[in-house]
Amino acid sequence: SQKIEQNSEALNIQEGKTATLTCNYTNYSPAYLQWYRQDPGRGPVFLLLIRENEKEKRKERLKVTFDTTLKQSLFHITASQPADSATYLCALPTGNQFYFGTGTSLTVIP
Amino acid sequence: GAGVSQSPSNKVTEKGKDVELRCDPISGHTALYWYRQSLGQGLEFLIYFQGNSAPDKSGLPSDRFSAERTGGSVSTLTIQRTQQEDSAVYLCASSSRLAGGADIQYFGAGTRLSVL
Numbered sequence: 001s002q003k004i005e006q007n008s009e010a011l012n013i014q015e016g017k018t019a020t021l022t023c024n025y026t027n028y029s030p031a032y033l034q035w036y037r038q039d040p041g042r043g044p045v046f047l048l049l050i051r052e053n054e055k056e057k058r059k060e061r062l063k064v065t066f067d068t069t070l071k072q073s074l075f076h077i078t079a080s081q082p083a084d085s086a087t088y089l090c091a092l093p094t095g096n097q098f099y100f101g102t103g104t105s106l107t108v109i110p
Numbered sequence: 111g112a113g114v115s116q117s118p119s120n121k122v123t124e125k126g127k128d129v130e131l132r133c134d135p136i137s138g139h140t141a142l143y144w145y146r147q148s149l150g151q152g153l154e155f156l157i158y159f160q161g162n163s164a165p166d167k168s169g170l171p172s173d174r175f176s177a178e179r180t181g182g183s184v185s186t187l188t189i190q191r192t193q194q195e196d197s198a199v200y201l202c203a204s205s206s207r208l209a210g211g212a213d214i215q216y217f218g219a220g221t222r223l224s225v226l
Binding site: 004031032034036041042043044045046049051089091093095096097098099100101102103 | 150158168211219
């Protein structure tokens with residue numbers, strides 16, 4: 001099975017700065033990796049997907065990288081805003097299942 | 111159209127009672143997942159349904175847990191003889207498959223189960 005580690009339980013940054021979240025996994029590299037956002041009392045919401053043959057994927061202020069050699073994905077939010085405050089989860093598929101990290105709680109301070 | 115709907119949103123029950131949690135997936139989604147999320151923990155896979163195939167039950171923690179999906183749509187997760195350690199948020203997701211085989215999951219808001 002996969003073990004997924006996401007960096008530090010909580011990350012606080014100043015508004016306007018770039019937030020960088022890390023997702024490390026231990027075993028085989030999946031065909032793709034996903035990032036989700038979860039707000040309190042809500043289910044996760046899909047943000048971005050990156051495939052194993054892609055180094056980088058962008059969507060508006062979001063950027064994801066995928067390094068299968070390091071077994072790591074980085075998730076960046078540029079020009080962060082207080083509305084970006086949430087918990088961010090990475091997810092890796094294996095067979096019929098998805099393994100989710102425990103998430104990184106991001107707080108953007110005005 | 112509507113997203114994934116779960117009911118009830120909150121359920122308080124006494125230890126030893128049975129509970130049923132319901133999930134209405136997005137119309138047309140053939141895949142459906144149940145997860146459990148305990149406080150401060152990641153999502154724990156419970157069960158997966160895909161069309162008319164036999165479900166993948168490998169994540170169910172004990173035989174007190176069961177799930178069914180009727181007509182390829184609505185799913186019910188049943189927990190018998192609830193224990194306090196069953197207290198958690200139970201999340202349901204349905205998914206659509208992108209070209210290339212990737213699944214995007216759409217989650218409901220979850221059912222928060224509290225076992226007293």
